[in-house]
Amino acid sequence: MPDWVYAIILGLVEGLTEFIPVSSTGHLLLTKEALGLPDGFWGTFSVLIQLGAILAVVVVYFQRLWSVVLRIPTDPKARGFVISVLVAFLPAVAFGFLLHGFIKGVLFESPQLICWSLVIGGVVLLFIDRFAPEPRHDDAMELPFRTSLGIGMMQVLSMIPGVSRSGATIVGAVLLGVRKDAATEFSFFLAIPTMLGVFVLDAWENRNAISADQAGVIAVGFVASFVFALVVIKTMVGFVSRRGLAPFGWWRIVVGGAGLAALNLR
Numbered sequence: 001m002p003d004w005v006y007a008i009i010l011g012l013v014e015g016l017t018e019f020i021p022v023s024s025t026g027h028l029l030l031t032k033e034a035l036g037l038p039d040g041f042w043g044t045f046s047v048l049i050q051l052g053a054i055l056a057v058v059v060v061y062f063q064r065l066w067s068v069v070l071r072i073p074t075d076p077k078a079r080g081f082v083i084s085v086l087v088a089f090l091p092a093v094a095f096g097f098l099l100h101g102f103i104k105g106v107l108f109e110s111p112q113l114i115c116w117s118l119v120i121g122g123v124v125l126l127f128i129d130r131f132a133p134e135p136r137h138d139d140a141m142e143l144p145f146r147t148s149l150g151i152g153m154m155q156v157l158s159m160i161p162g163v164s165r166s167g168a169t170i171v172g173a174v175l176l177g178v179r180k181d182a183a184t185e186f187s188f189f190l191a192i193p194t195m196l197g198v199f200v201l202d203a204w205e206n207r208n209a210i211s212a213d214q215a216g217v218i219a220v221g222f223v224a225s226f227v228f229a230l231v232v233i234k235t236m237v238g239f240v241s242r243r244g245l246a247p248f249g250w251w252r253i254v255v256g257g258a259g260l261a262a263l264n265l266r
Contacts, residue, residue, distance in 0.1 A: 006035060006042070007217045011049050011224025018053040018195075018225075019188060019232050021125060021167030021248045022255070026114045029161060030259055033111055041214060044206040047199060048218055052225030054195050057188050060233045068141075081141045088152035088169075088186075089193045095156045096197070110161075111263055117162025118256030125249030128171050136177035140185035147176045151186065155194065162256070165194065170245070181241045188233060
């Protein structure tokens, strides 16, 4: 297949899975493995197209985010929201810099780990969906700093490929008493600095792995990631409110189980 077809496939996978609790990283790595794509350029490509997903969050929540920016000098609630997101972001910064080399060099090289992470995470989602504590917080923009820090600590677990950044943050938020739809929205907000930080770090480290000739392929993947992420973000909060987290738990178990079966048949 031509490279632009691979770009659309990977952009589709990134856009559809980045903001639902099924692990976009795990799905991308397994998709590349299934398509026989080498790391090199395609590994860097998978990082670069995350910018499309980040842009989708900004577009969907632009009015609310811009309102916060304008009110920062005069509104304590606006400042509190910004600080809350930064507090949740800090654990990923600290552990990311400490463990980045180990995560990329060791954990990302194990398809078995990814599959088991998908399965175990699926079981966790099924459990949380059924036995979640009674929510105490229903506004993603007014979470206590202690709650935000706890969500940020849970996000650190998503550095293990297959765990899912959105899954870890949503589960962490629900366990800390945040209503499921508000937990999903806070996960979106936290994604902006987190994914942007990962994008900048990985893009810089892999700056020599791409060339101007590959710009077109990257643009195709970027657009695909943006479009499909836009659809997911616009529907995700309502879906979680209606159906809960169980569908994503079953999805993870099926994908992870299929991956383990395929690996054992090699």
